[in-house]
Amino acid sequence: MVGVGTQMIDLAPGPLKDWAVKNLGTADKPILVGGVLVAVAVFAMAAGVIGLKRPRVALGMTVLLGLLAILAAATGRSLATNGVVRVLPGVITLLVATAGMYLVLRSRGYSLRGSRKQPPEADATATSSLTTTGSPTSGASATAGQAAGAEIAGTEAGTETAGAHAAIPEAEAPSGFDRRKFLVTTFALGAVGAGGAVVSRVLPGGVDEATRRAIRIPAAASRAKVLPAGVAANVAGVSPFVTPNKSFYRVDTLLTVPKVDPRNWELRVHGMVDRELRLNFADLLNRRLVERDITLTCVSNEVGGPYVGNARWIGVPIAEILREAGVQAGADAVKSTSVDGLTIGTPLQALTDGRDALFALGMNGEPLPFDHGFPVRMVVPGLYGYVSATKWIVDFEVTRFDDFSAYWTDRGWAVEAPIKTASRIDVPKGFARVKPGPAVAAGVAWAQHRGIAKVEVQVDDGPWQEAQLADEAGIDIWRQWTFRWNATSGNHTLTVRATDKTGQVQTADRAAPRPNGSSGLHNTVVMVE
Template identity: 40%
Template sequence: MGRGARAAVAGVAGAVLAFGLAEFVHGIYDGVPSVFTALAQGVIELTPGGFATRAIEALGTADIPVLIASMIVGALVVAALLANLRLRSGALAMLAVVGLAAVALAAVFTQPAVVAVPTVLTIAGALAAGSLVAEGILRRAGLVGEAGAPGAPEPPPAEQPASPSGQMAGVRRRDAHSGRGVRFDRRAFLALSGGAAAAGLALVGAGRFLAGSSASESTSERPLRLSDSPGERTAGRETTAARDEVANRTLPPVPEDAKLAAVEDVTPLVTPAADFYLIDTALTSPRVDRESWSLKVGGAGVANPLNLSYSDLLSMPTREVDCTLACVSNEVGGGLVSNARWTGVMLSDVLNEAGVTRETLGAANEQLVGRSVDGWTAGFRTDLAFDGREAILAFGMNGNELPVRHGYPVRLVVPGLYGYVSATKWLQEIELTDWDFDAYWIQRTWTKEGPIKTQSRIDTVSPDEELSAGVIPVGGVAWAPHRGVSRVEVSTDGGESWNEAELAAQLSEDTWRQFVYNWEASPGEYTLQVCATDGEGVTQTATERGPHGGGGTDGATGYHTINVVVA
């Protein structure tokens, strides 16, 4: 193994150990962010919008794994280069390490809830420890030091006595003529480097485990107290006339006629929190302490700016809302759509308390922007909070407190809008501003309005599945949030003819609706399609287009199509 390769191995070992130490501290104290995650998050934020969108289109759900893999490879390459730089100039290598520390600090201080002193000490200590380990390996390998200085030729290996088995005795030797001291042979060099790297990986694993355990314990899974009386909930707060008009509302259990229980493999009407789709720009969910959390409401036209605590929010009249959310990047027939029962406070109530009504809206406060604790933004027209839809600040999901990864402690849920323009998780601020402000995904070439398109999906039959002749249930879900679903049709001949499907009762116009068509199938090859009509009588388009298409709108269109063989 040449000098450059050995130096690279030493640098990589030191870097892994440094990352491991930093991740371990992050695991035991969440005031110190994950350095690696912060760096990756920085790459996401700095990537030009058009390139980011094309990468998402090309990679799909593999975009984050590809980013992480690229970051790991890049970090290892940098470590290898720094170790080789050390062979030529210790001063330049030290300067480069200081530069890395500056980059790491700049990245972590963009993360929410950073505690400054422990974070600085962690990054400085981790880099110092990694550098010392790499330096020690380089010295013991004879690559730096008096005889390892730039330009010094490496002497030939000294002879050692052979062991009875013919192997070289010992794992290190002393060069009496070199002044270099004890040097490792190749096996010992790899053992020491590998040991340092293994220790670093173990620390990474421990840190990740501890961080995950801490996140899972940050909220309880107990059921929300929805039975409190209005008097108890409003205790300690001034009761306004607007609030008195809206009573606390708890929905009855989901009626049985809203579910097609007899049809196997149809997606459940209510999605469990663990199965609810996840699409985030945040690589890790921010951990927010609800005792110190507050929500700011301000901006143009806000007569009474608010700073609401978590208990303030819970003291207001609450609502349970059944609502289907969908991601704009969902392909036709895809799974980035889910339905849940949300608990929260009406957005219109909060705006009213801030002195904002539909009559006070104008060009200056045409847009409502939700801002997350990590700075992510989403915006939609403010008047949608007053048009009758049940837009809420949700703190509950399916009867439990909002899970961390779904936006704990509070998120926005706005029926009828794709998540990229409305579904701000880990909500920290609501700002009213003009329409010229471009939120996160608008800056990355997605369009600004974001109404959810009418869509339908077949769940009970898989692509290219071989089926048995007879009655075959073709079932699934259809959705058009805020408009409802009035009709679903199924075709078995590629759209040449259509058959009306049986519909379960509509749980809410904001939720998806289950359907089934019992198909009398004969042997042959078939093309199944499904088409839904919304509550306003508008049928979904057959035009096939991906999520990020042209024409001034976004979201995939077309019929979900499945080819099957009946034997």
């Protein structure tokens, strides 16, 4: 099911993916899984109905469904690197489903020749009639007459009608049908299927939550700067300055979150380098670690959307790994690969220009959560995640953009994607009711690796008025703002815009996320009464 679902994600048209992210949010994956389950159930029901008259067709449909599951696992992205493990769930599904369909058909008295088997008693009766009279018609008439006579005799003797009816199902049961054996076989097939599913998950060597939490990340040699006292706007409802891990947005293409065992994890650094490196988790823990506050943004984020968050990351500087490997002349990109085979292309310059690009091991004081890339992921300030934030990373190839294309660029997204200057109104929410008089609006603004210089708010069609900025924690971190205004009766529209430290004012031109990030000004309507 996971393999089929992942293939559906990969093959889905870009506009359909965009619609799902925009309208379904984090519910897109459960809905997809539910849809696959419903489709499989409908297919199975259809096979069962067809099997009543055409058992060979039903068996063929069952085999086809299993083969499709195997093909999806063998040709698509998979969390397992071992080919046998990748197709194991599909093989088990094929065997169990085929055996189950075959036994069900046999138990109901159907042969694979397409007809229902007749009970031996019926055959014996027909043969006896032919032998006695030499005519199948006269034999049938005799049998019918005997049955009628028996029924009359039974009625005269006071035989209960209910008793006669109760005997009918036994008479219709195929010869040799053993209900107990059928149930035992059914449960056995279910156990085999469940056991195969468990084995297929255990073989890749995943770990549980307790194992992840037990990991101790050493203190960073370079600690994050002490946050100014005024980094957070003191307004109820505004986004917290640090986004809790459980609330941090997650946008990826996986139906099942990888649970990679750090003891078996390895990162291969290769390509246009002088020395290929192979680093395990312990190697990274023993290197110089740095700790930084960095805001991440997803390119799928609509204007005013939720796919932005700020966290404290700890990890190994990517630039130091590249220096150790020795980047060769002519390289301008890095192709990074996740454990499931998803590829991301990142400009080499963004990893070597002095910004805090990291192989991150920790997030907000704990090892990376499984949802956010445990055991190791990339974090690169100033770039949208689809060109920088590889989670569950296992391969890091120094190369050239001309020599490869990544997963998302194959699907119509831009090759390079610096984060656009943006701002959002957190409070008041849309169509909130506000009392007349002094009122407050607040929110966040971001322009990673450029910083926010100014935020302005417009009430209806009035002039732009400067908001009060919270203290700045760094140019790679979002900045909170507060705006106080006098609310008068009626409906009002509040609009926000930001200016980054290069002097670039946030554009009012509306653009969808595809191909390199949304743009436009966020606004909200409030009702003052």
